[in-house]
Amino acid sequence: MISLFDFSDPRDAGAQRLRHVFGTPRQVLVAHALHEVRSVVEAAEAAARAGAWVLGWLCYEAAPAFDPALVVHAPQEGTALAWFAVHDAPGPWPQAPAQGAATIDWHGQPALAAFEQALAQIQQGIAAGAYYQVNFTAPLRGRFEGDAAALFAALQRAQPGGYAAHVDAGDGTQVLSVSPELFFDWQAGPDGQGEILARPMKGTAARGATPAQDAAQAVQLRASPKERAENVMIVDLLRNDLSRIAEPHSVRVPRLFHAEQLPTVWQMTSDVQARTRAGTRLVDVLAALFPCGSVTGAPKVQAMRAIHALEDGPRGVYCGALGLLRPAPQRGAGAMAATFNVPIRTIELHGAQARCGIGSGIVWGARSDAEWREWETKRAFVERASAPFEILETLALEGGAYRHMAEHLARMRVSAAHFGYPFEDAAVHGCLHALAEAHPGGPWRVRLLLDARGVPRAEAFALAATPQPVRLALAARPLAQAHSEWVRHKTTRRAHYAAFAPAAGSGVFDTILHNAAGEITETTFGNIAVLLDGRWITPPLACGLLPGVGRAVALRTGRVQEGLLRLQDVPRVQQWAFVNSLRGWLEAQLV
Incomplete structure (x- = not known):
């Protein structure tokens, strides 16, 4: 029962990451019913304020525990609405990544026709004035085989940085999140006063095929009226939510429409900050903010009613909250730091069953073809991590010399950087040199492969002339x-x-x-x-x-x-x- 946390510092991108390993907890706090959620959250906060490190999650379906007006599906049978593990202290991050293998055979992909029908219904509701935006999602389901730690390592290669966590609940349930989205970071003194930062993520563009096209995609994202409107709707919602726990006039938006570069997409984020009032506790923060407006829509109550009508079942940990509570002694005895992500780009494992949600915010100007492409782009991270693969170059070897070797290795180096694979020039050159020495004469087709550990291998096959045309x-x-x-x-x-x-x-x-x-x-x-x-x-x-x-x-x-x-x-x-x-x-x- 090993859990891993690898979170960015939300307030300083250049700071050391919060990277820790947690073993068997000394206590597990679990809520299976709505009436138990608040007491579990209170117990988790009390443990952190007493010096413990507490990690865990809240399912999206825990929302009515904080506001009965929020409508959700019944949780999946046996699902913990809130789950927190209490530890005395964390351990050091492992020096080497997991070396096992893991695959997920995905099935039951969302259907385009159902997606288009749901989008049409949402836009009818917008036209009728019921809401401004609805975050519509659907699950991917699959069968998992292999080592969950290896899957988490593959997910981190596919979606590096951000707020990543692999939490093992010890009962066959594991949550593997590589979310790029910060829900909130709260630095709270013993009296509840402190600074809170939320960073909603709304607005998406695919990465470009060339550096020039990629830069243009980022510029277009920041300038898009539709994407800016989608973002500012949620910023306004978060400003309103934070005002419920903030000191008067302390809510501000220091950064708006920032384009963040991820491997498969550009994402637009904005910062919303506030100072929390004396007496504020974690349940108050969650009652004000949960679930994050970026995964509901606006206004939140009406958007969640639409989600309940449109989506077939519960979301689970996806779109809930996953994070870490820890002591903050620099703020005094009893102070606490709480950092939670919004668990998008997240896979839940229940034994051999895997689940991953995909979604987007639908506004009045949304087009079904563009939104569907956004879903496909967001799904790329899980497809990349779902089965092992190697980077490949095919070279011609003739008379012991490689044709265009420098160009092939330059391309492999670019691909290795893209996929997060180590690339050592000496190892790759040594591999090719050994193969050339073993095949000094004749034309050969050479396959050069690089695996996720950065280990190269090469193989040669006789190359026959190709008749033309x-x-x-x-x-x-x-x-x-x-x-x-x-x-x-x-x-x-x-x-x-x-x-x-x-x-x-x-x-x-x-x-x-x-x-x-x-x-x-x-x-x-x-x-x-x-x-x-x-x-x-x-x-x-x-x-x-x-x-x-x-x-x-x-x-x-x-x-x-x-x-x-x-x-x-x-x-x-x-x-x-x-x-x-x-x-x-x-x-x-x-x-």
């Missing part, structure tokens, strides 16, 4: 993942490509892919170039494709230029070419 076929449907990180980076996770592979015996060399906008992107294992209107062009990275090394060489040498190629342009194409570093430039025919 190669035959290419156009995909019958769009590649849904065209703008995902699994396309922008080359890894062993290639099921999305395998689904488009030509049938054996068809005589087709590869399949030409296109995105949902009807723009041609690449093939399943190479890039595309076409002669159109008298010039050779290759699709730009913004269309959703791998930045191939062969493609980069052709661009650098002036053989091709970037240019948009749409499906309707295909009849006008004068010549086709398949391009990658391994096989070079191959003449191609469309069949």
Whole structure:
């Protein structure tokens, strides 16, 4: 029964992280019924003020314990509405990450038709004046196998930083949260006076395919009237909530519309601060703030009624609160610090059953296609962590020398940084050198792989010449993942490509892919170039494709230029070419 906490310092991004390990607790405080929640919270606070370290969570369904007007579903049978473990002191953070394996086979994904219907109902309610915003969510469900500590390590690689915690309740229930969102940080003196900071997160944009596009995405997020409106609605709600426990005129918003960079998304946050009044206790803070407005909508009471009507069941720890209470002796005897995240980007394990919620705030200007893409973008973190994968480069080895080795290693280094994999130049070069010495003659296809620990390995396969022209076929449907990180980076996770592979015996060399906008992107294992209107062009990275090394060489040498190629342009194409570093430039025919 080991729990891990790895929280940012909310008030100083450059400060040392709060990273601790907790073993078997000396006491566990549990509430299974609403009438028990407040007493559990009070006992947890009393323990922290007496010098203990207390970690735990509140489920979203605990909300009526603080305000009976808040409507929720009945909790799942056996679920603890509030769970806190009391420890005398924490232990040091482990020196090495977990080395086990973990996978989750997800099923029961949210259906687009149901999502569109719910969005339409929400907008009808907005039009009728019932509320301004509703945070609508749905669960992903899956089967978990392996080591939960390894899964937490993978989640942290997928979503580094933020407010991460792995809490083991010891009864088969484990909560693994890599939430980037701070609910509140309260530095409270023994009399309850102190400073409280809330940092609601509202407003999302996907990361860009190139540095320039990525920077533009952040600028557009901060400037978007829809995203700013979504954010300011929740800021106003939090200001009002905090005023219930704040000294007069102390509520302020020192930072508004800040774009935070996460691996798969840009998120907009704002800071809301206040000074708490004398006599304030943790139950008062929760009665004022819980659940966080960013996961309900505004006004909170009406938004939660809409959530109850639209969502099929309880949210559980997702959208509740997860955090740590600890003594703050610098503020005097009996002082306490309380830091809670909003448990988004969070997986609950109940034995072999896994659950993860995905959602977004719906406002009047929301469009179903854009909101659905936001859900897909937010889901990327859990997909990345759900099964092991390696970063992959495919190089040509001929006469003991690698073709374009520097370019391949530069691309692998970028991917390693993106996925949080260690990359040691000496180890990778040593691995390739040993393979080249073992294969001094002839052409070889070399697969260079880098695992999550940063360990490289390489393998060689005989490379036969490719007869030209190669035959290419156009995909019958769009590649849904065209703008995902699994396309922008080359890894062993290639099921999305395998689904488009030509049938054996068809005589087709590869399949030409296109995105949902009807723009041609690449093939399943190479890039595309076409002669159109008298010039050779290759699709730009913004269309959703791998930045191939062969493609980069052709661009650098002036053989091709970037240019948009749409499906309707295909009849006008004068010549086709398949391009990658391994096989070079191959003449191609469309069949």
